[in-house]
Amino acid sequence: MAGGRSTARCAVLVGPYTAGKTSLLEALLNAAGATPRKGKVTDGNTVGDASAEARARQMTVEVNVASCDYLGDRWTFLDCPGSVELGQEAMNTLMAADIAIVVAEPEPAKAVALTPILKFLDDWQIPHLVFVNKMDRANVRVRELLAAFQAVSNRPLVLRQVPIREGDSVTGFVDLVSERAWHYEPNKPSSLIEMPETVRERESEARRELLEALADFDDGLLEQLLEDREPARDEVYAQLTKDLRDDLIVPLLFGSAEQDHGIHRLFKALRHEAPPVEATAERLGIPADETLAATVVKTFHLAHTGRISLLRIWRGGLKEGATIGGERPSGLFRLQGGSSEKASEAGPGELIGLGRVDSLKTGDLVTSAGRVEESGLPWPEPLAPVYAMALEPAKREDEVKLTASIAKLIEEDASLSLEHDQDANELRLWGQGEIHLQIAVERLKSKYNVEVATRAPTPAYRETIRKGTEHHARHKRQTGGHGQFADIKVKIAPTGRGEGFQFHNKIVGGAVPKQFIPAVEHGIQDYAKRGPLGFPVVDFEVTLFDGQFHAVDSSEMAFRTAGRLAMSEGLPDCDPVLLEPICEVSVFVPSDFTNRVHGLISGRRGQILGFDAREGWAGWDEVKAHLPQAELLDLIVELRSLTQGVGSFTWRHDHLQELHGKLADKVVEQHRVEAAQ
Structure with missing residues (x-):
């Protein structure tokens, strides 16, 4: 504690798949001295992504938790999956964030993939900055990149740095507030250099743009700019910090996690500009009169420790042996990647795991009086299901075990859901896509020793x-x-x-x-x-x-x-006739992809009812259509393929419609074959 305030803060890493979030986590931990060397995703030796499912796919499949100390401050980093199919993880995890680090690639064509992330951050007023990773491979002009990112952000983006180039390579940067130049050094902190003449004009122009962006939120700074007076550096830092914490601007920083470029500069920006836990608690409406206030951010079921509830402590603290909601936890645990170790206590700002408190659920507020079921605090709704698999246990005696195991998976990930269709006598697992459900099926086997056969669900024909x-x-x-x-x-x-x-x-x-x-x-x-x-x-x-x-x-x-x-x-x-279920579907896509969606719907025997601007989403459309339920089964796969992963849809049953000809004959024959088996 310093000056009565906690120095423990939480930063959440979010961004599209392949942006390099896990590599950035490795670089941050190594820069802070928390690890002796950086792991690599391709080598399967990173602190995060320790599960078998993550290692096999070389991708993050659930939030990774890792902590370190940097210049006397305690930081917990939460590295979220980048796959759109695992978006619920990021949404829930961001509720613990003092600040979010949006990790992006330096490719304007991929900027659209940032849209759902930035929209969520803006809607929930979560302070965030953008770290443009892989700049060592970039050959794009920063102006083009900034314009592409700004097109998908409701908040103004401001450059914090301009890159220094030598030929086609980015070899360093100039900080636009301090106006000092730095040269990247392989696998160590950057070195201070004289600002090259080749970048001076661009730096001056970019700094002016930064100051004008800040002046939009401060009359005193605006007055100085109008009078051509140079504002004091400390004043610029203070205004930048205030605007970031109030979620008025989004700073852009550059670097390369694999090469350790810009990592210390990112750390210093976090240290000086990220809000303290007290400000985050106030933003979220955490009760100020509680001696203890903490939110359950995530529920884990770990192999050795069992059920773990990950809490972000806003006020007060927890000690070993404390009672929560009438239950005594099996222990306090600090999580570091795939490992955990017992702790004796935890204070404000920290994230701590509580062992085996069955009454706690993700999103619960925990106070000194126990679990608050109706806290009134905002929490993201589970994502609507868009893809399903019919499950059948490989062993009949595993039927009860299967449903119990899936219940644990749903505790970990609320975007999964289970239903039993009585007409088809099918147990259906719903989720966000094929990969999402494949991961769930793999976890059933690896964590709970339940093997299942999967197939496409049967549409509700009549x-x-x-x-x-x-x-x-x-x-x-x-x-x-x-x-x-x-x-x-x-x-x-x-x-x-x-x-x-x-x-x-x-x-x-x-x-x-x-x-x-x-x-x-x-x-x-x-x-x-x-x-x-x-x-x-x-x-x-x-x-x-x-x-x-x-x-x-x-x-x-x-x-x-x-x-x-x-x-x-x-x-x-x-004269019996087959009826197929027709659904009313709303497809949501950026306007640039609307024509593709029309073709997609027509190619699936759909009838377009119309389209309009999507409410609350600038530059997006909502296309309404009637679509046979049979054509919805893998719609999300093709839709995402056509829209760089950002397209989505909702649906509901609308009516039954006669089906004739070869399609009807095929459905009837297939049903007869399956019934005879």
Whole structure:
């Protein structure tokens, strides 16, 4: 603690896949002396990405936690997955951030991939800066890069540095506030040099642009610029810090994590300009009158320690042996990549793991009184599911274990969800894409020893009839004792789409006793679960208008059987037809990709209903369409391929529509084959 304030802060690394976030984490930890050498993603020896799933894919699949000390300050870095399919991890983790570091590549064409990240940060008013990684490989002009990034940010972006170039290589930078020049040195801090004449004019111009951007938020600085007075350096630093902490501007810094270029400069910017934990707690509305206030940022299920709740402590502290919500944790743990070690206490600003407190859930506020279930604090909603797999345990005895294991996966990642479709008798796992669900399936095996077979889910096909008929059904069976007898006459007719099943009793004179009439209806419904084409029958009505019974041999079971018989014999004469589910879909894409989406929808038998600007998203469109449910199964895969990964959609069932021809024949035949297996 210094001056009554905590020096422990949290920075969250976010950015698109391949931007180099994990490499940047390695460089930061090494620069702080927390590791003797940097690991490499390709070598599988990084502090983060320790899980088998991450190492196999050479990509971050869940948030990595790592801490270090830099010039007397305690820092915790949270490295988030870059895949859009794992976006829930980043959204939840950012709720712990004092500042976010948006890691980007120096390629204007890839700027659109930053849109969802920057939009989330702007919506939640999370202070953030952009670190342009891989500048050692860049051959793009900074002006072009800045323009591309600004097009996807609602906040003004300001250059903190201009690069120094020698030929095609970036060899250093000039800091636009201090106006000092630095030369990159391989694997060590940059060295101070005289500002090259070749960069002086550009530096002067960029510095002026920086000051003008800051002056938009300070009248005193604006007055000095209008009078051509040079503001004091300390004043510029103070205004820059204030504007960043208030999420009014987004500074841009450059470097290369692999070469250690710009890492110490980034660290110093974080140290001087990132908000303290007290400011973040105030921004989030954390109660000021609590002696303890902490948020559950993430839930882990680790192999050796079991369930771990990762908390960001805003106020007060925790000590070993403390009781949380009436439960005593198995311990306090500090997480460092894939390892954990016990801790005796943790204070404001720190992130600490609580072992085996089952009542805690991600997003909960923890106070001295215990878990606050309805804290009123904002928390990101789970992402809407867009992709599903049907699961079946490899071993029948694992059925209960499977659902329990998936429940743990959902605790770790709220963008997963599980449903059981009774009509198809399928257990479906929903998520954000194919890779997302593949990772979940791999974790079921590696963490919980549950193997599953996967396949595409079955669309909710139905069938109906297009004409009516009358049918006479008789069920008669003689046995050694009482026999079985039931005789009914029914009219079968189609109804309007969406009207469902209707049963009418028109029996007069007791031709069928009242106590047997419900059994006829139940028999009809029994058969309607699987009609002539093999699917549930909808939108039809049956009228029972005559029949016979036997005083001894008639029974509810006999009349129920007669009801099934009437349907099985009568429905094939009613011109059965397949119905496929049609969904109303809203597709969200940058406007540059709207025409591609029109082609995508048309190619999937869709009907475009119209499009308009997406509310709250500058430069984006919302395309509405009707699309067969069967065409939604892998829609997200192609949509992301067409939109650099940023396209998304929501959907809901709208209506059923007749399906004819070869497509219908294929669906029916495939269903028959599967039913026979």
